Amino acid sequence: MPQGQPNAVPDDGLTTRQRRNRPLTIVHTGIGKGKSTAAFGLALRAWNQGWPVGVFQFVKSAKWKVGEERALRVLGASGEGGTVAWHKMGEGWSWVQRDLESSEEAAREGWEQVKRDLAAETYRLYVLDEFAYPMHWGWVDTAEVVGALRDRPGTQHVVITGRNAPPALVDAADLVTDMSKVKHPMDVGQKGQRGIEW
Amino acid sequence: MPQGQPNAVPDDGLTTRQRRNRPLTIVHTGIGKGKSTAAFGLALRAWNQGWPVGVFQFVKSAKWKVGEERALRVLGASGEGGTVAWHKMGEGWSWVQRDLESSEEAAREGWEQVKRDLAAETYRLYVLDEFAYPMHWGWVDTAEVVGALRDRPGTQHVVITGRNAPPALVDAADLVTDMSKVKHPMDVGQKGQRGIEW
Known part of the structure; x- marks a missing residue:
């Protein structure tokens, strides 16, 4: 969509420039498709700005999203934009040397690393993929996040x-989109297919 | 999301394999963010499969989405996945040599090219970005599409x-997602920002 005018001018003492450069917390939720896909689409914009991008996949099996991973790794290595670091819970986080006892422990370890990276300002865009689940399940404390x-x-x-x-x-988020399912091929018996679901 | 079981087994005489390879029509609609972003995220998967990808941007000004365009062009040129062709209505479609009189005419010219490419099987994934508008406005006949x-x-x-x-x-679509706006920074007076909106 083309740029829009804001719906209100806030009384927060900030200039437009300061407001424009405010860090954003973005949430993609809902039962429809496109939550992660749109997040990786955002990563393309960040890459184009030359920003370091950190992806944390909070899923037990990280077989999925191989296309996005390969594309972002190729982009990160191209030298034409920002860097891309891709961290997978499914393969055991790379910075954790011991065996993790449970998905809950693994999710917590992922979040601990995100906290360290935020404190160190390691990345400019963080994609915390499927991170709503460990919060929803109580594995990671939402208030702490x-x-x-x-x-x-x-x-x-x-x-x-x-x-x-x-x-x-x-x-707490600045931008929240709910992806609603209107229709999905699985409803009529079709399984996921190559190039579309992964 | 990990793969799921279909909710029903259809009585269509097709094998799972045939059904799995069925061409899909996917629609991202609604007033929320992420419609285009998720479509370009899908293009990453198609690229990873080695598929030729054709993007048609049905917007008058194509200044937007420069990040996605550059990323997909770099990927297409990398030789590590599929090719990417990027067509912009905003700059006048590259195959149209004369001046187009109106956005309506430009949209129709874009659709005519999509029809030719579909007939010729030029691409394996088509991203018809913002194409819902010319149909909604009656510029392109929905029944014909x-x-x-x-x-x-x-x-x-x-x-x-x-x-x-x-x-x-x-x-007519196989997969439809409605992106609903829950919250947007513009609601509280924030303008779009670099790396997020473009």
Whole structure:
């Protein structure tokens, strides 16, 4: 969509420029398709700006999204835009040397690393893919996430995907899109297919 | 999301394999963010499969989405996946040599080329970005689009984005997602920002 005019001018003492450069927390939730896909689409824009991008896949099996991963790795290595670091819970986080006992522990380890990276301003865009689930399940404390996002330094944008985004996260986010399913091929018996689902 | 079981087994005489390779018509509509972004995310998967991808941007000004365009052009030129052809109405379609008199005429010219490419099986994935608008406005006949999609040869997937997707298109589509706005920074006076909106 083309650029729009804001619907209100806020009384927050910030200039348009300051407001424009505010770090954003973005949530893609809902039961429809496109939550992660749109997050990786956002990563293309960040890459084009020359930003370092950090992807954290909070899924047990990370076989999925191989297309996005390969594309973003090729882009990151091209030298024409920003860098891309891709971290997968499904293969055991690369920075964790011991065996993780459960998905819950793995999710918590992922979040601990995100906190460290936010404090160090490692990336300019964070894609926390499927991170709504560990919050929804109570594995990672939503209030702690909201606090860490609120207090993060610099201009680091964070995109969180997954069904059932906790209300406190939605409240704290700047941009929230609910992807609703209108129709899906699985409803009529079609399985996922190459190039479309992965 | 990980792969799921279909909700029903259809009585269509097709094998799972035939059904799996069926060409899909995908629609991203609704007033929320992520319609185009998710379509370009799908293009990453298609690229990863080695498929030729054709993007047609049905917008008057194509300044927007420069990040996606550059990323997909770099990927297409990398030789590591499929090719990418990027066509912009905003700059005048490259195959049209004369001046187009109106946006309506330009949209129709774009659709005529899509029809030719579908008949020639030029691409394996078509991203018809913002194409819901010319249909909604009556510039391009929705019934004609539905017919051309129904009769297209081979296995060519088509993604159409834009608000107000016509009901006949939604009926004909295989996969439809409605992106609903829950919250947007413009609501609180923030303008779009670099790396996020473009």
